[in-house]
Amino acid sequence: MKQKVVVAMSGGVDSSVAAALLVEKDFDVIGIGLRLADHHNMESSHRGCCAPRDLADARSVASILNIPFYVMDVRDSFRTSVIDKFVNEYSLGRTPVPCVSCNQVVKFDYLAKRALSLGADFLATGHYAKRIDHFGRHTLSRAADKLKDQTYFLFGMTQLQLSHTLFPLSDITKEQTREIAHSYGLPNADKDESQEICFVPNDDYRTFLKEEGEMDIPGQIINSTGEVIGEHSGFKNYTVGQRRGLDVMGNEPKYVLEIIPDTHTLVVGNREELYEESFEVEDVQWSVPIKESGHKLLVQVRHQQKPAMCSVSALSKNVIKVMPENPSSLGAISPGQAAVFYDGDILYGGGWIANKN
Template sequence: MNDLGFDKRPEDTRIVVAMSGGVDSSVTAALLKERGYDVVGVTLQLYDHGAAVERKGACCAGQDIHDARNVAAEIGIPHYVLDYESKFRESVIDDFVDAYTRGETPIPCVRCNQTVKFRDLLGTARDLGAEALATGHYVRREAVDGRARLMAAVDASKDQSYFLFATTQEQLDFLRFPLGGNDKTETRRLAERFGLPVADKPDSQDICFVPNGSYASVVTKFRPDAGKPGDIVHLDGTVLGRHDGVVNYTIGQRRGLGIGGRNKDGSAAGDNDPLYVVRIDPATNRVLVGPHDALAVDEIRLATLNWLGPEKLSDTPRPVMVKIRNTMAPVPATVRADAVGDVIVRFAEPEYGVSAGQACVFYEGETVLGGGWIQRQDAAVAAA
């Protein structure tokens, strides 16, 4: 049994590595090559949007493809570039734009992993005769009682398990994550030891296809109506100001609203009682604001559940730890299925700034049990 879990010699085990042109995927390919595996590198060209290609920290376009090709040549493996621009546009960019126009806050990295990488690329890897598809994600895969489990990375600061919650059991059986036990410093050291030309390359930042980090510019490019001005309205129905397009706002936002706070008697104030975005309503083109308490959420409903736990989810509340944002520490909650097939998550303590379109991911210790997409739940507003 080799160290990837196959009953054959490494040299008889073909592994396709998804090479983005960054340090992590490059080290993944070099490590597997050093261990004697039959490694094939594949890079996906996902977009070519001018400024996005030139922006430092982008991935999967322009210079990154060139970098991946150079790494493959350095370590002596075959390398292929696949044009996935149309797939990426349909599965990721269009979904991103549509979600924003619905007043949601999407996570395109999850959609990319769920569709383009772990559905389409995984199929390509099988066509190439691979036993597995390896990536540079910081997450672990462990076999327990003959079943693959998805686990958080050893380095909590680099853990990417939140973004991989939609990985199915069938996909997980085929995937491998060699860097899950590393921290970033160790990965950089390995890149230097292998003499990789990307050893000092910065990590990718923000969303790869968004030039200069401006989400609104991407959305309004495809959906100009998302930049249409409208009213900023208090939950009590008072119109407080104007906005320059609902796409520029997110749930929980406080800064950049262009309005002051309110005193306890409801009159305008400076920042005595700050206001937050509590709802985005594209149907009426309004941004709804209210006090911090209005952001408190005790319970959320999820759709499109992906469950990886060994026991089937039932209508009995099950204690879990959950994350509703990648950057937060897991918090206690219960999860259960309801009669119509949705999943209900109830927090032990209210959570603030819950955004529709984000993911809620379940953990049991370091094991990822799955997760789902947070559905919209509208805040009440008085008639203006």
């Protein structure tokens, strides 16, 4: 009997080719698209994923591959676990990573459970990541296409989720993916990459926050000694590390060092003041747990950033202290962003950068 696999099909070329490769390997393939959010007034410029036209592309691909295709309405789950969290994080002066939340809750929890309820053996996606076993644990390693690697967004996968997930694109490049799509005559073979947050029109998060009821409240801009050197129109328009849009005294460029939401204050300073000797990561999830303090791991705090060697020590069960060997190598440390831990190309775990104490 064929093994059954549900493929999360967004309408992009990656998930489409993932489905095609699994058909080639004689799996019983079912395509499922996700209706994540209401995309009214977004169709002309939207370049995210899972908008109505994207789901239409996925349905066309499924027809060519001769596989069934269904759409799941997950708007309620997506609203609660992704959109509401996104808005709340900005209200707390943090910088969210909604793609991680979407993967953790919507795709690899909600959809995976639905796939298993349909009798599927596996869930498959078009992520560029490679599932491996390491020291008796399921985890991920970076994909063959290092420029497209997406393991940074997948650190929250559990052992059970990893055991039931396939990543068919793990050993091919983006260029090869497009070649395979052309060989099948898929209509989205040359479709543009998803570049935006899928629920934020035109990648304009500031306007989106206003539409969600988050109003700008002006406040002071101070330097690291507490001197008031300017004013801002609302702290939600800024993120740690930002340089643009700061109306402050002085000729030297200033960067946002800290956001203090309780007093609506921005703390700014020189570039060198951005670099942290240490920082904390909370809600850490390990695929491969570390056993000793001072463990040396590569740490990545932004997607497509070069990871830097750090000393990693547990402060409590799910809180980690990170000490970069060279603080400038990580750049700005933005609370709310994901910090992901690697040993070489092997994913060990990750969590969320905590606010400064």
